[in-house]
Each structure stands twice: as structure tokens, then as C-alpha cells.
Amino acid sequence: MSGEPASADRPVRAGIPEHGRVPRYYALKVRLLELIAELGEGAALPTERELSERYDVSRASVRQAVADLVLDGRLRRRQGSGTFVAGPKLVQRLALVSYTEGLRQQGVDPGRALITLEHLPADENLARELHIEPGAEVVHLERVLLADGERVGLESTFLVSARFPDLLDVFEPAGSLYACLRDELGVVFAGAEERVETVLATPREALLVGTPPGLPMLLLHRVSWEPDGTPFERVRSLFRGDRLSFVTRLGPDS
Known part of the structure; x- marks a missing residue:
């Protein structure tokens, strides 16, 4: 029996159907x-x-x-x-680390371009995730994510307004939100739940990120909470599947 050497980086008989005819x-x-x-x-x-x-x-x-x-x-x-x-994909850890910190660890310069910064009433789904009443005010922050000046994603964050009444006084939209929450507002990130799926970007999202509408994207939903278990943010992050990949480390207690 002969064939290509086994590789951990590709599936066995990649691209070859069982009938053996290679497209x-x-x-x-x-x-x-x-x-x-x-x-x-x-x-x-x-x-x-x-x-x-x-x-x-x-x-x-x-x-x-x-x-x-x-x-x-x-x-x-x-x-x-x-x-x-293309160069190698950027790698982000699925961990309690900010986008900024994750890229800097790879020697990449992170950046953000502000799209939206507004106050909105929370709908029922958002209110349930943030443990607030429907209609309660939240801060909505939407930014294009950059890596060495290249557009690689779109991040939409919702924060409980009552928890952060001074946020807009101390936050610089081009900087790290996590660093601001931690260093300026004393937030302790105790934990988060994150869900990852693949989607096709909407025409608006594709335009903002600078990709064709049909390009598969990686979508992350994240809810973070403080030590008392109270959630304070809901994040929807859309990343280019051709430019980023995600990694996590598993153990017996995961």
C-alpha cells in the first residue's frame, strides 16, 4: 500500500473521493x-x-x-x-485575554476604528443575558478590528449603563476596552462563556470588514461576569476566517 505520508495538518486522503477520481x-x-x-x-x-x-x-x-x-x-x-x-493566520486564544493583548503577544499591532457609540434600551434577549430589565439602558460600542492596519473583524459590545456611568468619560474608542474597564473602572474579569460558530457576513458587515459577502466568517458570542457572578458585558465578534484562527487548551477540569 502506498500514498502520501500521514499528516496532522490535513485530513486523510484530503480531497480524494472514495471512487478515486480527483477533481x-x-x-x-x-x-x-x-x-x-x-x-x-x-x-x-x-x-x-x-x-x-x-x-x-x-x-x-x-x-x-x-x-x-x-x-x-x-x-x-x-x-x-x-x-x-498570504502570510500565516493570526491566532487568538479563547481565554480571558483581550484582542489587544492577544495580537501583541504575536508581535502584531492591534487597532480599532469606531463605527458606533450609543445608548440603547435592551431587548428581552439582551436583558436576560445581562440580568437586567427589558428596556434598561445599555452602552453599545461597535468597532472594526485591525491587525497591522488590516481590517480583520467587527466587534459589537453591549455594557450595562448603570454599572458604568462614567465609561464615556474615561474610555478612548481606539484603545482596549478591557484595559479601560480593568485599569480605570476597577472591573475584575472573573469568567466568561463564549460560543463560536461560522456564518456568512451580511452585506453591511462585509463592507465594514472589507471582504466579499460570501466569505465564511467566525462568529464569537461572549458574556463576561464579575466575581459575584453578575454579567456586565455581551460581545458579538465577527472575524475573517481567512485571517484568524482560534486556539484553546483543554484539561481534565475543562
């Missing part, structure tokens, strides 16, 4: 991965026509293989410039 686009995708390794990060990929001629495949197969590699985060498209070899 043309997938065979090309494998060859493009070799080309990507040769070109190196930031290099421009040859044009669709050039790849079609080089590998003797249809342009439709080239288009599908490249689209797959974009979704995998191996290639990046730049409007009006072409397609380029």
Missing part, C-alpha cells in the same frame, strides 16, 4: 500549494490565463482552485491589484 480543480489546488511555497509570502500569483496555460487546465478550474485557496487563507485578493500569497 481537476483539486489536483490543480495541490500544485498551486507547491507554487505558493516557492513564491513566498507577499508574492503575486500568476494570472488566471497564465495558470491555465502552465497547468493545461480550464480557466474555470483555475478560478475554483484559487477561490478555495483564498477561503483557506493561503491567498489574498487585492482589489485592482491581483492575487497574492
